[in-house]
Amino acid sequence: MTLYQFNSESKLDSWAILDDVVMGGRSDGHLKINEDGHGEFYGQISLENNGGFSSVRHYFETLDSSNFSTFSIRLKGDGKTYQFRVKNSRNNRHSYIYKFATSGDWQTIKILFKDMYASFRGYRLDIPNFEGNKMEEIAFLIGNKKKESFKLLVDYISLE
Template structure:
């Protein structure tokens, strides 16, 4: 008898998904000039897009979602998305009040693809600096985010269908 692996849908986008669940945080919080936007497209996917600017010591844009999920014995994240060929970061926080995030970078291909990330491979960082504390080893998530900040000026477009814990 085989055991079916369990999973938790962290977010499944559709045409009725509220964009108010997701919050843009750009480098404007530090005086930068980057500009991100988040909306649901005609296909019902979440779209994170905009422009990263290096002006005024800027250089990043992010979109964040807060909700508490118990991880249980699940150890991986699966994201179905379509990027623009750029490198993005997927970030999580065990507690939204934490100053640091746990980060995994991924390269997009320009095609629909599934990105899989081991939670235990996600390293802690704060303001772009890696911290000397353990990789993610918590039993819950309270925040997840996508961030682009590749130390260059660029337009970006990331389309997200679903995010799953498995």
């Protein structure tokens, strides 16, 4: 089941950037559809004012995901480490997180729901990992505790 497929006709209305500026930081992330029709999450991470992260989030109606166990994501990164995140409810303050490294080439990463741990503001929470029964938000985040530019291309995000 496809959660989101980027292409040249994609509308980005259900996607939003959330940077460290919400806490006074100076990072600057963007999302666009590039000339090849891929989603391109890019920008600069700044450590000024205790900053250090940028994220892009996709919001959708509550999805019953109880028949699935895995995210499958086709992407091309810049060799940096990113996080993929999911929320089972937009009202939760915490997200479930999986960190992955990119290779600089196109790759398909598989993320088992059960491998996604709960975290809030960088702190791992002592609650069970993602059960995967429902979801309302997915996100990519970069926050490697260093000043850097970044670029992550995404083709699709699906459930298996």
